[in-house]
Amino acid sequence: MKLRLRCHETRETLKLEFADTGTLHDLRRRISVSDPSSVHLSLNRKDELLSPSVDDTLRSLGVTSGDLIYYSLDHSAFVASDHDIGLASSSGEAHQGLAPSGDSLHDSMGIGFVEADLNPDLAEGSGMEDAEAMDVQEIDVEIAAAGKKRLSEPLFLKNTLLEKSGDTSELTLLAMSVHAVMLESGFLLLNSGSDDKFSFSKELLSVSLKYTLLELVNPKGSSTVESVTVQFQSLGRVVVVYGSLSGSSQSVPWVYLDKHRFVPVIDLVMDTLKFEKEGSSVFYREVFMFWRMVKDGLAIPLLIRLCDKAGLEPPPCLMVIPTELKMKILESLPGVSVAKMACVCTEMRYLASDNDLWKQKYLKESKNLFGMEAGESVNWKEKFATFWRRKVRTTFPVGLNCSRRSSVRFPPLLRDPVPWFGQPAPRGLGRRPWGRARCNHGALNFCPRCNHHG
Amino acid sequence: MIVLKSSDGETFEIEEAVALQSQTIAHMVEDDCVENGIPLANVTGEILAKIIEYCKKHVEGGGGSEEELKIWDKEFIENIDQSTLFNLILAANYLNIKTLLDLTCQRVADMIS
Numbered sequence: 192m193k194l195r196l197r198c199h200e201t202r203e204t205l206k207l208e209f210a211d212t213g214t215l216h217d218l219r220r221r222i223s224v225s226d227p228s229s230v231h232l233s234l235n236r237k238d239e240l241l242s243p244s245v246d247d248t249l250r251s252l253g254v255t256s257g258d259l260i261y262y263s264l265d266h267s268a269f270v271a272s273d274h275d276i277g278l279a280s281s282s283g284e285a286h287q288g289l290a291p292s293g294d295s296l297h298d299s300m301g302i303g304f305v306e307a308d309l310n311p312d313l314a315e316g317s318g319m320e321d322a323e324a325m326d327v328q329e330i331d332v333e334i335a336a337a338g339k340k341r342l343s344e345p346l347f348l349k350n351t352l353l354e355k356s357g358d359t360s361e362l363t364l365l366a367m368s369v370h371a372v373m374l375e376s377g378f379l380l381l382n383s384g385s386d387d388k389f390s391f392s393k394e395l396l397s398v399s400l401k402y403t404l405l406e407l408v409n410p411k412g413s414s415t416v417e418s419v420t421v422q423f424q425s426l427g428r429v430v431v432v433y434g435s436l437s438g439s440s441q442s443v444p445w446v447y448l449d450k451h452r453f454v455p456v457i458d459l460v461m462d463t464l465k466f467e468k469e470g471s472s473v474f475y476r477e478v479f480m481f482w483r484m485v486k487d488g489l490a491i492p493l494l495i496r497l498c499d500k501a502g503l504e505p506p507p508c509l510m511v512i513p514t515e516l517k518m519k520i521l522e523s524l525p526g527v528s529v530a531k532m533a534c535v536c537t538e539m540r541y542l543a544s545d546n547d548l549w550k551q552k553y554l555k556e557s558k559n560l561f562g563m564e565a566g567e568s569v570n571w572k573e574k575f576a577t578f579w580r581r582k583v584r585t586t587f588p589v590g591l592n593c594s595r596r597s598s599v600r601f602p603p604l605l606r607d608p609v610p611w612f613g614q615p616a617p618r619g620l621g622r623r624p625w626g627r628a629r630c631n632h633g634a635l636n637f638c639p640r641c642n643h644h645g
Numbered sequence: 646m647i648v649l650k651s652s653d654g655e656t657f658e659i660e661e662a663v664a665l666q667s668q669t670i671a672h673m674v675e676d677d678c679v680e681n682g683i684p685l686a687n688v689t690g691e692i693l694a695k696i697i698e699y700c701k702k703h704v705e706g707g708g709g710s711e712e713e714l715k716i717w718d719k720e721f722i723e724n725i726d727q728s729t730l731f732n733l734i735l736a737a738n739y740l741n742i743k744t745l746l747d748l749t750c751q752r753v754a755d756m757i758s
Contacts, residue, residue, distance in 0.1 A: 253648065253656075253681055376728075483726045491727060507731035509753065516738060516750060523754035532757065 192249075192256035196222065199236065199263035213249055215242045222262050231269055233261045239269040345478050347375055349460050356461075361454050365430050366398055366423050368457050369448075369485050373421065376490040377506075378402035381418055398423045401437075402493075407501055417501045419493045432485070434493045436500060444492035446485055453481050510538070517542055526552035526575055546571050553578065647674070648682030649697075655690030656682065657697055666700045668741035688736045695729065696736055699745055722752045 192211050197204045209218065219227035232240040234253075240260070242252055254260070263269065351371035356363055370380070381401040403418040421434045433445035456477040491506060498505045505511055509520075521529055521543060529552060533543035549571035557578045647664040649657045665671045673679055685693065702717060709717075725733070730749060737745040 250681070255681070479724065487727045507728055507735060509731070512731060512734055513738065516734060516746075519746075520750050520753050520757070523751055524758050528754075528758040 192254075194218075194254070194256070195259045197259060197261050199233075199261045199269075200265070204259075209249070211248070211250055214245065214247060215240065215249060215252065216245060218249065218260070223264070229264050229266075231263050231266060233263075233269040234258065236261050236269065344375075344482050345460050345475065347371060348457070348478065348482075352457070352461050361450050362398065362423065362425050362430060364454055364457050365432075365448050365450065366400070368453070368481065369421065369423070369432055369489070370400060372482060372485040372490050373400075373402055376486060376494055377404060378419075378490070378494070379405055379408065381416065397425075404494075404497060404501070404503070406503055407497075417497060419497050421489070421493075432489060434489050436493070436496045439496070439500070441496070444489050446488040448481075448484075453477070456481065510536075514542070518545070518548075521545075521548060522551065526556055526579070544572065549575055647679060649693060650682050650684045651688055651690040651693045652686050653690050655693070657693060659697055659701070660704075662704050663697065663700045666703060666742055666744075667696075668743075670740065685740075687739045689732070692729070692732045692736050695725070695733060696740065696742070696745065700742070703744060718748055722748055 192209055193206065194209045195204055195206050207221065209221070215232065216227060218232065219230040222230045234240055240252065240254075261269070348368060348371045351374060352364070352367050355370065356367045374380075379402060381403050399420050399422040401418050401420050403416050407417050418437045419434055420437060421432060424431045424433075428450055430448045430450060431445060432448060433443045435441075435443045456474065459474060460478060491508065495505050495508055497503075509517070517539075521532060524532065526549075529543050529548065533540045546568075550569075553571050553575045557575075646658050647661055647670070649659065649664070649670075651657070661674070665674065670683060673683055688696070699721060702714070702721075722730075730752060734746065734749045734753070737749060
């Protein structure tokens with residue numbers, strides 16, 4: 192098997208071919224012919240790799256071809272101790288063997304917490320010519336491999352801000368934070384001069400950033416690259432961020448960011464070196480809320496649209512899970528939501544038209560046992576629709592002030608309390624891989640017979 | 646102790662009782678092919694860590710009342726973003742962990758309705 196041996200202190204890496212049946216002792220002897228017992232080996236730089244018996248092969252210890260093994264002649268090199276991820280702080284843990292040499296190194300260590308392939312611009316060493324820094328990058332991926340990624344979001348945010356923020360204006364701070372989320376989701380910045388820091392305090396109207404994916408970047412040709420544009424508009428207390436696909440007039444995903452809520456939290460991220468690990472901390476929660484809002488509301492929808500346009504595999508979302516799981520989810524939904532899901536796309540319409548599913552919904556919600564009488568084919572969806580119409584009529588008689596929201600999760604009835612189930616609307620619905628469809632016929636967002644996407 | 650290896654090279658060592666909550670792993674243990682650790686090519690380290698967190702909490706005997714466990718489940722499932730949620734669904738499906746699959750699918754249903 193092929194093994195890589197890396198000296199713990201000097202980072203020098205040797206590649207060697209080792210017999211599958213070799214033992215730990217054989218490996219030690221390879222490293223130091225004269226004094227094999229002075230060699231200490233480790234797989235994770237924390238715990239020493241020891242074999243219970245001298246004859247145990249490396250394979251029986253879990254070492255396989257391609258593995259990286261650290262070695263050291265210092266007997267205290269791999270003494271296990273509390274692995275505090277706070278090593279990103281200025282007090283570098285000595286036993287990690289990384290000499291703290293200024294903030295920039297620590298920043299790169301934070302960035303390394305995310306999988307390396309998500310940050311190709313960093314892995315390619317942009318802005319870091321130092322070979323040692325490159326090595327630090329590799330090592331940091333291994334630190335990340337030791338687990339404890341719960342802290343990655345604030346750390347990643349902090350490092351992106353430190354790297355890219357040209358000033359501390361609120362718009363810049365929020366823009367760069369959104370930029371961090373986009374990077375973490377897999378996007379690459381397309382703006383020219385992307386190594387420079389961004390400074391938006393002087394921008395009065397709007398700021399826009401262009402992103403693409405690694406797979407779409409064509410190094411040779413100068414042909415236009417599929418991209419998405421993220422625009423920021425500062426409106427008083429709120430910054431509106433919206434994204435759009437280049438060359439598309441589809442509905443755009445957008446997010447409102449309350450400056451008063453998020454700017455203090457982001458400032459704190461910049462200043463704090465160590466982070467509390469527990470999720471109960473309000474500070475950590477707010478960062479997470481921000482992250483989730485931007486990622487789920489902006490980054491992922493844009494990623495899905497871009498992948499769809501470019502023909503790439505979409506990220507994990509509702510539409511990529513197996514069919515039986517989609518059915519399982521539909522089964523847990525109330526009848527109205529199943530009908531809404533049917534308006535989302537052709538596949539969903541097919542799944543949501545399942546007669547057995549509607550039978551289940553009807554029997555559960557109408558609690559009507561008389562529906563059991565007909566043994567042959569009954570259109571349960573129609574039965575449900577009839578039942579629902581009757582229910583709505585009795586709950587919302589015509590003439591009642593319909594602007595109040597009911598306790599049942601019903602959208603406000605503006606014109607016609609009775610939904611129009613007949614003719615399908617000629618207008619199609621934009622492809623939305625995720626919930627919340629808005630059908631436009633009738634006042635209610637409920638169209639069991641709608642024929643969107645034919 | 647059972648060693649699990651994620652697709653990106655992370656290894657996790659867990660107790661057998663924790664790992665056996667996954668039917669897939671239980672079958673592998675029965676078929677006795679877990680000597681060098683179990684490689685899970687479809688699950689990344691981040692997701693596997695979350696799954697192990699869940700399984701550790703749900704090991705037989707809960708370590709608390711049913712109510713407490715429900716509260717913990719709620720906290721667990723509400724504090725993750727969509728990307729992680731769907732990855733968890735796919736992983737729970739692959740590893741065949743019924744309770745986690747039910748929890749995650751219910752969460753998606755709640756988000757839709």
